[in-house]
Amino acid sequence: MYKLSIDNLNELFALIGQDSKVYAPIERAGQVEFFLWSVEEKVRLDALNTVKSAKGFFFPQTEVLYKTKLEGKKIEIEAAEDAEEPTVYFGVRACDVKSFDVLDKVFLSEPVDSYYAAKRKHGTIVSMACSKPADTCFCGLFGIDATSPAGDVVTWIVGDTLYWDSKTEKGEALTVKVKELLVDADDVEVKKQQTEVKEMIAKAPLHDLSLEGFGGDALDELFNSPKWEALSSACLGCGTCTFVCPTCQCYDIRDYDSGHGVQKFRCWDSCMYSDFTMMAHGNNRTTQLQRFRQRFMHKLVYFPANNDGDFSCVGCGRCLQKCPQSLNIVKVIKALGGKKND
Amino acid sequence: MQKLRDEIVAKCKALLEDGTVDRVIGWEKGLFDYDCSPATFTKENIDELVYNEYCGSNLSKYLVKESKAEGNVAVLLKPCDTYSLNELLLEHRVKKEKIFVLGIPCGGMKDEKGELLMKCNTCKGNEHKIADEVMDSDLTVPEARDRFELVEKLDGMTPEERFAFWQGELSKCIRCNACRNVCPACTCLKCVFDNHASGIDSKANADSFEEKMFHIIRAFHVAGRCTDCGECSRVCPQGIPLHLFNRKYIKEINELYGEYQAGETEDSRPPLANFTKEDAEPSVIYEKGRD
Ligand code: SF4
Ligand code: SF4
Ligand code: SF4
Numbered sequence: 134m135y136k137l138s139i140d141n142l143n144e145l146f147a148l149i150g151q152d153s154k155v156y157a158p159i160e161r162a163g164q165v166e167f168f169l170w171s172v173e174e175k176v177r178l179d180a181l182n183t184v185k186s187a188k189g190f191f192f193p194q195t196e197v198l199y200k201t202k203l204e205g206k207k208i209e210i211e212a213a214e215d216a217e218e219p220t221v222y223f224g225v226r227a228c229d230v231k232s233f234d235v236l237d238k239v240f241l242s243e244p245v246d247s248y249y250a251a252k253r254k255h256g257t258i259v260s261m262a263c264s265k266p267a268d269t270c271f272c273g274l275f276g277i278d279a280t281s282p283a284g285d286v287v288t289w290i291v292g293d294t295l296y297w298d299s300k301t302e303k304g305e306a307l308t309v310k311v312k313e314l315l316v317d318a319d320d321v322e323v324k325k326q327q328t329e330v331k332e333m334i335a336k337a338p339l340h341d342l343s344l345e346g347f348g349g350d351a352l353d354e355l356f357n358s359p360k361w362e363a364l365s366s367a368c369l370g371c372g373t374c375t376f377v378c379p380t381c382q383c384y385d386i387r388d389y390d391s392g393h394g395v396q397k398f399r400c401w402d403s404c405m406y407s408d409f410t411m412m413a414h415g416n417n418r419t420t421q422l423q424r425f426r427q428r429f430m431h432k433l434v435y436f437p438a439n440n441d442g443d444f445s446c447v448g449c450g451r452c453l454q455k456c457p458q459s460l461n462i463v464k465v466i467k468a469l470g471g472k473k474n475d
Numbered sequence: 476m477q478k479l480r481d482e483i484v485a486k487c488k489a490l491l492e493d494g495t496v497d498r499v500i501g502w503e504k505g506l507f508d509y510d511c512s513p514a515t516f517t518k519e520n521i522d523e524l525v526y527n528e529y530c531g532s533n534l535s536k537y538l539v540k541e542s543k544a545e546g547n548v549a550v551l552l553k554p555c556d557t558y559s560l561n562e563l564l565l566e567h568r569v570k571k572e573k574i575f576v577l578g579i580p581c582g583g584m585k586d587e588k589g590e591l592l593m594k595c596n597t598c599k600g601n602e603h604k605i606a607d608e609v610m611d612s613d614l615t616v617p618e619a620r621d622r623f624e625l626v627e628k629l630d631g632m633t634p635e636e637r638f639a640f641w642q643g644e645l646s647k648c649i650r651c652n653a654c655r656n657v658c659p660a661c662t663c664l665k666c667v668f669d670n671h672a673s674g675i676d677s678k679a680n681a682d683s684f685e686e687k688m689f690h691i692i693r694a695f696h697v698a699g700r701c702t703d704c705g706e707c708s709r710v711c712p713q714g715i716p717l718h719l720f721n722r723k724y725i726k727e728i729n730e731l732y733g734e735y736q737a738g739e740t741e742d743s744r745p746p747l748a749n750f751t752k753e754d755a756e757p758s759v760i761y762e763k764g765r766d
């Protein structure tokens with residue numbers, strides 16, 4: 134393990150930035166999001182969750198997949214933006230790192246999504262352990278340890294010191310690159326912080342949820358539950374919960390006529406919207422109850438049914454914080470789950 | 476407030492018992508103390524109704540859906556929420572005969588941090604503009620600041636500064652549509668932004684032009700109809716001060732057509748939907764647009 138003073142963060146970013154792009158949690162107009170780092174930006178490593186999750190690194194909200202140009206009978210195809218550039222994502226929390234596993238299952242299984250795959254391949258993830266989880270955090274429910282995130286390099290901030298531990302080949306390569314700024318360190322302070330934070334998590338308001346009763350086997354019973362009506366009745370059908378969620382993965386693709394060709398465009402979609410998965414015969418979910426049910430059934434039943442029991446939620450708590458009417462997945466888990474949630 | 480809450484529940488029970496209504500729209504407790512949700516109650520669960528300083532959401536828009544459902548419904552409205560109902564009645568979006576309005580006093584609503592909601596800083600007052608009955612209480616709304624303070628500050632900027640301000644705010648927008656969907660004035664059956672046939676439907680802002688277009692169209696569509704209920708800014712996950720758009724238009728309308736408060740009464744003549752000979756000439760745009 135190594136360490137570095139947090140006063141030297143800008144030098145660290147500048148050094149990494151010499152031959153790759155660096156994204157970090159940055160505050161603009163009062164909100165913290167992952168933005169491309171530059172020395173003028175206000176880095177906010179103390180902010181817990183960015184409004185949008187980290188999924189946009191590999192699965193951006195909008196993306197031009199390719200363009201075609203028509204000249205007479207000749208069609209020219211222009212490829213998408215270059216995704217081959219090495220990029221370092223700094224300060225990703227444990228829940229968001231785990232969300233990449235969920236997204237990998239979707240985008241890297243056959244047929245592989247080459248746009249996602251290229252960005253993933255050239256990205257190095259520097260994660261950051263949490264020292265002050267929020268009331269709304271419940272990542273523990275999905276087996277995530279907020280004090281020991283996954284990632285190519287894992288970091289902890291204790292006081293004015295950033296601890297640095299590389300975990301993968303990509304992480305090693307990055308460590309070599311910034312070696313001149315790092316000094317050897319033991320893990321005493323890190324261990325101490327981990328113990329303290331684990332105690333905090335054990336007492337957090339949502340520490341004792343249970344997923345008993347969810348998963349692929351419960352499909353019919355949960356789908357037909359009469360409780361969806363009350364759970365969904367206040368839902369506005371906005372897309373907030375889906376757009377802030379790190380594991381929501383649905384998108385829409387359209388061809389746009391650019392006058393002299395076609396632009397193939399993709400953007401995030403939301404199962405909460407009335408035209409989601411619209412087909413020639415119309416829409417197969419015509420009420421907000423059905424759309425609301427789809428979102429949570431996907432995360433807690435359909436996804437595990439198709440992915441060896443893994444859930445498609447990482448307990449980041451964004452939908453708890455951001456739903457205009459305070460509806461969220463924890464309410465669904467409590468209402469439909471096993472007795473343990475009472 | 477617990478006493479008021481108990482009295483509200485007792486009143487709702489009476490309304491459900493004597494058959495005046497079949498359902499009640501109010502708020503229920505959330506996971507924490509500060510995240511109450513709108514909820515529908517019947518005789519079976521009316522005891523779960525809560526009313527406290529975390530009931531900021533405006534329930535009037537749910538009446539559009541409720542008006543189409545079977546039976547009658549009672550709705551709990553704070554003073555500011557009643558303006559929205561009047562506006563919905565004026566536009567024939569809800570059926571008053573199916574609704575029992577229980578006006579509830581308000582002492583100011585808070586966000587999850589315990590701070591007063593933006594809208595409550597400029598509260599319109601204690602009076603319910605429409606109600607079948609108003610609950611009695613000594614709660615009183617917080618003292619109001621001037622609601623045009625920030626609009627005037629923006630008006631005082633150079634066009635470049637103002638553009639930079641809005642660019643900074645609007646570039647945060649994730650097009651989640653929370654501001655639109657929560658708005659009691661946004662009740663089109665199909666929004667232009669969802670309607671593929673409109674040619675301007677979109678699910679995301681692909682560039683900075685689209686970021687602004689969505690917001691300018693949204694605000695224009697509610698100009699003269701927006702009651703300034705503040706829900707759009709309350710719900711925005713990015714903290715974008717959307718109410719400043721609305722208030723800019725309200726200020727302009729006041730100046731050009733005379734003071735007007737949307738939702739003040741259920742039969743007012745909205746200045747932008749009403750013609751008088753004294754109306755401002757369209758040419759004001761040319762005079763105003765320059766700086
Ligand atoms: S659950 Fe909440 S955030 Fe999601 S669509 Fe419904 S109202 Fe919007
Ligand atoms: S469902 Fe909610 S808590 Fe779970 S990952 Fe998505 S936003 Fe986070
Ligand atoms: S604006 Fe006034 S009436 Fe409305 S919630 Fe705030 S304090 Fe209450």
Ligand code: SF4
Binds near residue numbers: 655713714
């Ligand atoms: S609520 Fe905020 S983020 Fe969502 S569409 Fe409106 S302005 Fe954009």
